[in-house]
Amino acid sequence: MEHAQKKERGMMELARRLTEQLLGGEPDAAQMEVVLARFDDLVAGQKKLHEMDLANEEPVVRHSLETGW
């Protein structure tokens, strides 16, 4: 099986389990193409962010603009 097909099948299964176990119901199979495309965009975005020097940065959810930035 080609890598892309394996990936798609794996993602489909993950999405199906998440949907069933968390909320009930089945994901729409036609939607999975969109899901995969958006996931690929996220991966491409991560590659872009890795161009930045982030090794010593803290992941801060709410930076405080109130007390200085």
Added chain:
Amino acid sequence: VSTTDLLHYLPIADLSELIRRRATSPVEVCQAYLDRVHRLDGTLNSFITVMKDEAMEAARAAEAEIRRGTYRGPLHGVPMGLKDGYAVAGVRTTGGSRLLERWVPDYDHAVVERLRAAGAIIIGKQNMHEFAYSGIATELLYGPILNPWNQAYSPGGSSGGSAAAVAAGLCAAAVGTDGAGSVRRPAAPCGLSGRKPTNGRVSRRGQVPAPQSSVDHPGILTRSVRDNALVLQAVAGFDPGDAGTARVPVPDYAAALTGDVKGLRIGIPKPAYGPISREVGDAVGRAIEVLQGLGMSVKQVALPHAHGAYTSAMEAPVLSAEGHATRLHDLLVEHNGTIQDLGPDLRANYLVGRLMPASFYLTALKARQVLLREFKAAFAEVDVIVTPMSPAQGQTAADDVGNRIDVDGKSIEYAGLGRAFAIVYNLTGLPALTVPCGFSTVGLPIGVEIAGRPFDEATVFRVGDAYQGATDWHTRHPSL
């Protein structure tokens, strides 16, 4: 032309002065706006729920109060609209979703509490993209919204109904939400002044779904900067019910509108946040020349990671993790929903959010820290940063459905570079304002964006107001 025919485009300050002097009454004003909604909104589709009975009752109460000598201030008796993500006690609040089609909250959003305390009249709940998770305003579950300036075009979103309604004179002002430009982006092609205050300036308590904490802001859509300042004055300030609000004093915004911007410094980002069409670039360039003519200076500021290629890569995991995977999930659980209750766009985003590794989110948060430091350095050199609001104006229904916009013949992704000029200030939390600065070849207004330092909404207002004092773009209205 009768008096009531003229009321709908009056600046709030003028309208409230007429009400205060009892030259007109809140009942007359409210009825005039409701009549206009009835006449025009069958086509524009900017409202999901018109609160006719509640609005008239509130207008009668305001009228009686003013007659007794109790005048609350410039919003007393002034009709306003709300994006349908704002909970209003006893009124259906859908969030633009079928999931909440019949949901009636028993509480008011904090902003609604403050607007009511200021005497404003809420006339209805306005159309929006499902739970505000997109700007693609034609795929709305409650039907497409038309841009009053050119009905072949969309106002954009996600506060598209609020933008269309204010531009069409269906309410004096509206309050929306801005998680990725959702107030400013529709404000621009509707010719409005659209304001996102600093993160923490305005409470989000009662927002549906619960706010995406780190990027979500209430925002205000008005026909002038002066109107915008009056509304922000009423709703700004610390709220113990929203841990994200800041204990920062709220200044007198109207007092900041002096018209004097001499000596203030404009920063132009280098590189630009994203591609810019020729007509947008020309209009914004002329706006900067007007500000220079008022005595402002211009210099380039280095913002190496503020380009959309980086900021869209930061924004997507933040929205996925905080919004789609968490807030939206909580809402589905709370209302016994399944993903089948969501529209197709959000259904896909929900699944992406649930599948995304946590490391993607953490990487984005780290990158935001770098971005914030770059802006801090830039604002040591300048007082405001001025850019276009959008790369190009004019999204047709087909553009929206395809999630792409055209920039001088080059197609760019709307959810990527198309939002670059907006999302940079959601990621940093900085205050930003769009004001109209011209028209595109298809007759849609073009917006110029002015951003400032944290909690310095006053300077941003001052610059926007001075620009409007020197130009007349904001006084033009669509033919309807």
